[in-house]
Amino acid sequence: MKYQSQVVAKPYFIAAIGLFIGQIVFGLVMGLQYVMGDFLFPEIPFNVARMVHTNLLIVWLLFGFMGSSYYLVPEESETELYSPKLAIGLFWVFLVAGALTIVGYLAVPYATLAEITGNDLLPTMGREFLEQPTITKIGIVIVALGFLFNIAMTVLKGRKTAVSLVLLTGLTGLALLFLFSFYNPSNLILDKMFWWWVVHLWVEGVWELILGSILAFVLIKTTGVDREVIEKWLYVIIAMTLITGIIGTGHHYYWIGTPEYWQVLGSVFSALEPIPFFMMTVFAFNMVNKRRREHPNKAAVLWALGTAVMAFLGAGVWGFLHTLAPVNYYTHGSQITAAHGHMAFYGAYVMIVLTMISYSMPLMRGRAAANSNKSQVLEMWSFWLMTVSMVFITLFLTGAGILQVYLQRYNSDPQPFMVVQEKIELFYWMREYAGLVFLTGLVLYVASFFIGGEERAEQTV
Amino acid sequence: MSGAFTKTMARNIFIGGSAFFIFLFLALSLDTVSALPDRDHRENITDQVVLGKKVWEDNNCIGCHSLMGEGAYFAPELANVYNRFGNSKEAIKAFISSRPRDGVPGRRSMPQFNLSEEELDGVVEFLKWTSEVNDANWPPNIQG
Numbered sequence: 001m002k003y004q005s006q007v008v009a010k011p012y013f014i015a016a017i018g019l020f021i022g023q024i025v026f027g028l029v030m031g032l033q034y035v036m037g038d039f040l041f042p043e044i045p046f047n048v049a050r051m052v053h054t055n056l057l058i059v060w061l062l063f064g065f066m067g068s069s070y071y072l073v074p075e076e077s078e079t080e081l082y083s084p085k086l087a088i089g090l091f092w093v094f095l096v097a098g099a100l101t102i103v104g105y106l107a108v109p110y111a112t113l114a115e116i117t118g119n120d121l122l123p124t125m126g127r128e129f130l131e132q133p134t135i136t137k138i139g140i141v142i143v144a145l146g147f148l149f150n151i152a153m154t155v156l157k158g159r160k161t162a163v164s165l166v167l168l169t170g171l172t173g174l175a176l177l178f179l180f181s182f183y184n185p186s187n188l189i190l191d192k193m194f195w196w197w198v199v200h201l202w203v204e205g206v207w208e209l210i211l212g213s214i215l216a217f218v219l220i221k222t223t224g225v226d227r228e229v230i231e232k233w234l235y236v237i238i239a240m241t242l243i244t245g246i247i248g249t250g251h252h253y254y255w256i257g258t259p260e261y262w263q264v265l266g267s268v269f270s271a272l273e274p275i276p277f278f279m280m281t282v283f284a285f286n287m288v289n290k291r292r293r294e295h296p297n298k299a300a301v302l303w304a305l306g307t308a309v310m311a312f313l314g315a316g317v318w319g320f321l322h323t324l325a326p327v328n329y330y331t332h333g334s335q336i337t338a339a340h341g342h343m344a345f346y347g348a349y350v351m352i353v354l355t356m357i358s359y360s361m362p363l364m365r366g367r368a369a370a371n372s373n374k375s376q377v378l379e380m381w382s383f384w385l386m387t388v389s390m391v392f393i394t395l396f397l398t399g400a401g402i403l404q405v406y407l408q409r410y411n412s413d414p415q416p417f418m419v420v421q422e423k424i425e426l427f428y429w430m431r432e433y434a435g436l437v438f439l440t441g442l443v444l445y446v447a448s449f450f451i452g453g454e455e456r457a458e459q460t461v
Numbered sequence: 462m463s464g465a466f467t468k469t470m471a472r473n474i475f476i477g478g479s480a481f482f483i484f485l486f487l488a489l490s491l492d493t494v495s496a497l498p499d500r501d502h503r504e505n506i507t508d509q510v511v512l513g514k515k516v517w518e519d520n521n522c523i524g525c526h527s528l529m530g531e532g533a534y535f536a537p538e539l540a541n542v543y544n545r546f547g548n549s550k551e552a553i554k555a556f557i558s559s560r561p562r563d564g565v566p567g568r569r570s571m572p573q574f575n576l577s578e579e580e581l582d583g584v585v586e587f588l589k590w591t592s593e594v595n596d597a598n599w600p601p602n603i604q605g
Contacts, residue, residue, distance in 0.1 A: 034535070037569030042562065045572050046535045047524025110521040111574070119519065126518025128532050162468070184518075186511040188591060189501040192531065193493065228468055235471035242479040246486045255599035256529045259496045263597070265489070330601060333530030333538060414604045417537040418569070 001363040003074040005081035010364045011091050012067030013357045017446065019060035019098070020350075024439055026053040031432040035425055044106065051105050051131045057345065058129065059098045062140075064353030065174075065210055066094075066147055069167060071360045072217050073151050077158025082150050090146045097139040101132055123184055127195055130181045137181055144175040162231035163213045163220070166238060170209030177201050189257040196252045203344075204248060204273065204315075208241045211311070211352045212280070218304050218359050219284065224292035233283045240276035248273050251323050255332055263325035270323040274316030277308075277348075284308035296455035297362065297370035299379040303355035306387055310347025318343050318394065330409050335401030335424075343394040346386075354445075362454065372453030379448040385441030392434040400427035500595040513587025516580045525571070527605075529596055535569065538605030543585075543592040545603050550585045557581060 001007065030049045033039045040049075074081045081087060104113045110126070117133035119125045124134045132140070148171055155164050180197040216234045220227055250266025253259075284305050295301060318340040322331040331337070358379065362371045370376065407420045415423075497503075517523075522539075523532035529540045537545075546552040557574070558581060564570040576584065 030535075033569070036567065038564045038567055041564040041570065042572055045525075046569070047521045047533065050524050050533055050535070051521065110524075111519045114519040123515060123518060126521050126523065128523050131521060131524070162472070186514055187497075187501060187503055187506060188514060188528075188587075189497055189594060190494070191514075192529065193490075193497075232466070232468040232471045235468065235475045239471065239475035239478045242475070243482055246479070246482040247489070249486065250489075253493070255596050256531070257497065257500050257594040257596045258493050259500070260597055262493075329599065332599065333527040333532070333534065335534060338534055408604050409601045414602045416604050421569075 001360075002078075003080050005084040005087075006071045006074050006360075007364050008081065008084050008087040008091075009067040009071035009360060011088070012063050012070065013361060015091070015095055016060040016063040016067060016353060017357070019056045019063065021442060021446070022102070023053055023056035023060065024435075024442055026050075026056065028432065028435050028439060029053075031428065031435050034421075034428040035432065048105055048110070051110075052102055054129055055105070055131060056102065059094075061349050061353060063094070064349075064356070065171070066091075068210075068214050068353065068356040068360075069147075069151050069171065071356065071364075072167065072214065073154050073164050074158075076161045076164040076217065077154050079154065079158035082153035082157065086146055086150050090143050090150075093139065094143045097136055097143075101136045104133065105131075122182065124182055127184065127191070129199060130195070134182075137178075140178065141175070144178065148172060148175055161227070162234055163216050166209050166216075166234060167213040170206045170213065173206030173209065174202060177206065192256045193253070193258060196249055200249045200252055201246070203349075204245045205242065207349065208245070208276065209238050211307075211348055212238050212241070214352050214356050215280065215284065215304060215307060218300060218355055219287045221359065222295040222297065222301050222304065223287045223290070224295075225287045225290050230287060233279075233287075237276050237279050237283065240272075240279060244269050244272040244275060251325075251328065254325050254328055267324045271320060273323075274312065274320050277312040277316035281308040281312045295369065296457070297359060297376070299371070299376040299383070300355060300359035302380055302383055303351060303358045306383060307347065307351040307355050310343065310351055310387060310390075312347070313391075314340070314343030314345070314347035314394070318398075321398075330405050331401065334404050334409075335397050335427075336405065337401075339394045339397035339401055342397065343390060346390045351387075361449070367454035368457045370455040371448070372451060373455060374453065375448050375451035376455075378444055378451060382441045382445035382448060385444065386438050387441075389434045389437035389441060393431050393438065396427045396431040396434060400424045400431070403427070502590070502593055505590055505593070507586065509583050509586040510590045511583075512580065513583035513585070513590075516576065516584050517587060520574050520576075528591065529594075530599065536571065538600055539588060539591075540594075540596065541592050541600055541603065541605055543589045545605065550582075550589065553585050553588065554581045557584065 026049050029040065030046060030053055033046045070081060070087055113133060114125050117135050119134060122134050124137055125131055151171065152168060155168055177198055180194050183194050185191055212234050216230050220230050247265055248270035250262040251270040253262035253266060288301060288305060322328050322336050403424045404420050407415050407423060408417060525533050525536040527534060527538045557576065560571045560573045562573045
């Protein structure tokens with residue numbers, strides 16, 4: 001750690017990991033509800049568990065992005081953070097707002113939550129992933145603006161690198177696009193169309209800029225490859241991301257009342273969306289192969305390579321699987337979508353945050369370069385357990401999805417939704433078991449933080 | 462990447478490419494918005510439909526169901542539920558209002574939302590309106 005103020009990232013990462021645990025617990029609850037329909041009913045109905053699962057994911061990833069930025073930007077800018085106090089203050093605002101929202105989801109019926117938080121005044125609730133009370137959304141905007149201000153001022157007063165500028169571009173896009181969550185017209189079709197400006201343009205747009213710059217930063221630090229080379233790759237990757245991903249939004253405009261030309265545009269451009277992810281994989285492996293130093297933090301390098309591979313598989317390959325309009329006509333809104341969602345979010349965003357945590361946390365805890373070998377071995381076990389179980393979760397959901405699509409939509413005698421759900425139960429059980437393995441991996445991950453000692457500073461090869 | 466291809470060139474491709482596609486996307490979005498009235502039949506969005514969408518949101522229906530394929534996959538697709546229930550508003554209302562408070566042992570069950578008659582009418586009108594949107598013939602069949 002080169003600058004004292006980088007340490008503000010630490011509480012952000014701790015909160016992120018804490019919420020991650022909550023996310024996985026509720027994921028297991030939902031997984032069980034898929035096969036034991038009355039589990040926790042009516043206390044925690046499926047919709048509540050799902051809301052907690054997805055919202056915790058979003059919030060902890062945002063904690064992760066913010067922590068990553070607070071760590072990365074001072075080092076890239078070669079200056080202390082503009083205001084560490086603001087960063088700590090916003091941390092508590094965000095944590096309390098997030099916790100209160102989750103408590104609200106669990107403590108009262110959603111309709112009551114909508115009523116007491118004044119959803120009638122400015123209705124924004126009850127839409128997938130944007131379920132937060134309007135007042136929470138306003139809180140998110142305030143936190144995002146304060147955070148952006150802090151980061152931008154730091155970048156402005158220091159050295160400007162491609163890594164920090166791309167990160168800042170991504171974060172600005174994240175904040176601006178979130179404003180569309182306040183647009184909720186009574187016309188469902190318009191609502192849906194612009195809802196995607198938040199959801200798609202986040203995860204298949206600006207978030208990939210954040211992902212790219214964090215990955216570039218960790219690769220610069222761990223491989224010692226020339227910054228010029230890495231930054232050139234970064235620009236090419238994010239150029240391809242936006243060139244394919246913006247019009248790629250069209251793959252969500254096939255069946256929601258929008259014109260048919262989106263079927264052509266969406267198919268063509270979203271079919272190209274795997275390209276930047278493939279480039280990211282080639283990039284990460286190339287840089288590690290050309291490394292000019294052996295960084296003692298092997299776990300961080302593993303996470304970085306894992307991110308590149310899993311993002312390509314989850315977002316790239318599993319996205320392509322159902323993105324062409326004639327295929328999507330049958331697979332839209334099925335377990336295939338769920339399969340893709342799980343591996344894409346894990347591979348791209350969960351793993352990049354864990355990469356950054358893996359790289360920076362030992363340094364923030366006062367170690368010269370890395371955790372002890374023993375700690376790293378445990379962390380790498382957790383990497384493999386979580387990653388392999390996520391592959392299996394994805395495969396089981398894909399199996400469930402293929403059968404669902406065939407039985408309910410494709411064959412000559414289509415069967416009702418619930419009949420089909422019972423027939424594919426086996427796959428849901430298998431998914432739940434894989435989820436338990438994931439939880440085991442997560443427990444080991446947390447445990448790895450409690451193993452002391454450190455590895456000596458890096459050696460040059 | 463060869464030496465002839467510099468970081469500045471890569472950056473320019475990023476800026477130029479993004480700017481072009483953002484502009485194209487905005488133009489296409491404008492065209493889509495102007496094409497929508499013929500497809501979504503907004504002239505049929507009555508006060509009841511507006512109320513129905515509000516009830517739909519306030520009870521987080523999307524947390525279990527999908528609507529036009531978007532949402533959760535725990536409960537049936539509802540864009541065509543009006544047709545699936547034989548174009549019967551009463552049947553849909555009866556289904557919603559008869560959900561057992563404590564669920565069904567061992568099975569998935571929709572919660573009892575205690576909707577008023579007015580809210581029930583709104584939800585049904587909202588679902589009927591949704592079923593009439595021109596959505597390129599999705600879902601593929603009546604089962605959703």
